[in-house]
Amino acid sequence: MRAFMRRSAGDLGVPWEIEALLPTVLSAGQLAGAQRFLDGLTRRAFHEQSLPQRARTLALAWDRGPDVKRRLQQVKILTLLLFYALTDETGRNPNWPAIGYPGPVTRPPTAARAPKTIATLSASNLPATLDVDVCVVGSGPGGAVVAARCAQAGLSVIVLEAGGYHNEQDFRQLELAGLRQLYLGGGLMTSESGSIAVLAGSTLGGGSVSNYMSCIRTPDAIREEWARLGVADIGADDFPARHLDPVCERLAINVEATRANGTHKRLRDGLDALGLEHRVITRNAELHDDARYCGYCGFGCQQGLKLSMLKTYLQDASDAGARTIVNCWARGVLSAGGRARGIEAVLADGDGSRRRLIVNARAVVVAAGAVESPALLLRSGVGGPAVGRYLRVQPAFSVAGVYDEPVQAWIGQAQSLVCESFRDVVDGHGFLIEGLGVFPGFWAAGVGWEDGRRHKEEMLRLPRTASFVSFIRDHGAGEVVIDERGRSVVRWDLDDPVDRELAVRAHIETARVHAAAGAAEIYTLHGKPARWRRGEDFEAYAERLRAASYGTNDILYFTAHQMGTCRMGTDPLTSVADGRGELHDLPGAWIGDGSAFPTAPGVNPMITIMALAHRTSDHLLESLS
Ligand SMILES: Cc1cc2nc3c(=O)[nH]c(=O)nc-3n(C[C@H](O)[C@H](O)[C@H](O)COP(=O)(O)OP(=O)(O)OC[C@H]3O[C@@H](n4cnc5c(N)ncnc54)[C@H](O)[C@@H]3O)c2cc1C
Helix, strand or coil: CHHHHHCCHHHHCCHHHHCCCCCCCCCCHHHHHHHHHHHHHHHHHHHHCCCHHHHHHHHHCCCCHHHHHHHHHHHHHHHHHHHCCCCCCCCCCHHHHCCCCCCCCCCCCCCCCCCCCCEEEHHHHCCCCEEEEEEEECCCCCHHHHHHHHHHHHEEEEECCCCCCCHHHHHHCCCHHHHHEEEEECCCCCCCCCCCCCCCCCCCHCCCCCCCHHHHHCHHHHHHHHHHHHCCCCCCCHHHHHHHHHHHHHCCCCCCCCCHHHHHHHHHHHHHHHCCCCCCCECCCCCCHHHHHHHHHHHHHCCCCCCCCCCCCCHHHHCCCCEEEEEEEEEEEEEEEEEEEEEEEEEEEECCCCEEEEEEEEEEEEECCHHHHHHHHHHCCCCCCCCCCCCCCCCEEEEEEEECCCCCCCCCCCCCCCCCCCCEEEEEEEECEEEEECCCHHHHCCCCCHHHCCCCCCHHCCCEEEEEEEEEECCCCCEECCCCCCCCCEEEECHHHHHHHHHHHHHHHHHHHHHHCCCCCECCCCCCCCCEEECCCHHHHHHHHHHHCCCCCCCEECCCEEEEEEECCCCCCCEEEECCCEECCCCEEEECCHCCCCCCCCCCCCCHHHHHHHHHHHHHHHHHH
């Protein structure tokens, strides 16, 4: 314990790690800003100040405007993430024993026990040009469904995936390894202003490999709304039977394997005490899913029991003859005579060298996720004026409860229970409440930092901390643009009045559930956390939550649900693709992922993405027949 309280980030080499990381996560402009900020601290001899002086300097800096606040957040997030997530030569972090975190509990299986069975083409043997019927960019839930259905229909299919091929043999139950292997931008991506952390999958299988398996069907009200917005077939009575049921069946979604862990037991207790309805979440897990190892779900399922795209549609595509190229980044869509005719991609060879690959195709399916699909179209100069606009993120807000008894929120299934009582708060917009795992690096990065001692005392309570998360069906929108190098830039701030109102309400109701569940203390992820202690007046706390700032960098929130940036619709000025999913301005190019959503669905989106991709593949197959 003493060693933990005394240990500094410098003792673990965190500053050097940050120095190496910053250029990989920041644009050139952002990097220059971060350097100026750090140089400014050095000029003030920050490193020579005593600990209390440093805490005062940082507290004063916090109030010196949005730019400084943003830099402080960046440095804080990286420092604390690394302080708890870096591992030594034994594969462990010295802070874990003090905070009661077990680290990895099992070793990955051998390659022989967990073979990689999806057929991939090796970069070193590839010719410079390939000819196929369909080229799918991105292998997440959307791209995987289209690839499987096209291959099963007898077409030749190539899937290009920017990430690598990682399966059970690679999953180490470690935060940093998981982020680096499975997430876009190594899991450190944020919006340009720093307002929101952007979590998206980037590996063979996309987000389905690291996601929490909550499988919630498209609400009828959303199907009706999208039908009015021009999405073909979605309003039809047979849409569920034709497109939703097949994907749910292929993923074998079930409630039988779902078990409540420490977090979800508190969530259930609180909801019951308040008389709020809740239900068990259906998940795409094998029935013998072993909850003891499930906490590490976000870093890949080492047991191989998550029925991700690797186990389902990508395997089906492979079995039907589709071929996949991993570590292959699609740079642009090629066109000729007003039609899409293929993809230009950059291949990373095993030796670190890069080379160009041209895939000639009769149809191109853009399914690179809602951050990268618009970037691909923008680099290609196609898609029209709506490309990148209408970004929906379903922002997620975490509120912590500290309980008297251990919660150990890193054990058990990441999500098992959902409360839909607040689904419609303002004009069809509202929020769901679910539970969330707590991991030391992530949690430390997200919680407000007041001073070193308070931070460490907070971390000592980690085993008793439960995080409830609410995510809202966003009414406002952000956008994805590209920078001078053609790289995606996410622009999003909580500036829509309806979304702000929902954010405040979501915080209050989530905190109320903690209070009803018996939490001894509740706190938010504000830079200066808003706290309530048992015995205090909850309504007075609710007033404080109402009055708190939800502005950029005043509070940390995240998105795991990006959508809408290549949306379908009837008007080429406000949508990118027609109601069937084909680009208005480039026949032969189709949108196959969550970027095709016209608005946010208000539920965890994977099943809807897959059902829509299932439907889009019908139209694509018809167009090629
Ligand atoms: C931590 C986490 C938990 C989640 N939990 C749930 C949940 O429980 N339930 C649920 O419904 N949803 C959940 N989601 C969301 C869900 O996983 C995503 O909505 C879904 O994966 C999006 O599917 P997609 O096909 O649109 O794109 P993605 O899954 O993002 O796949 C896109 C793929 O394209 C690749 N790519 C990007 N650019 C290029 C390029 N230029 N060239 C080639 N390839 C490219 C990427 O590497 C990626 O693999 C979660 C997401 C995260 C991150």
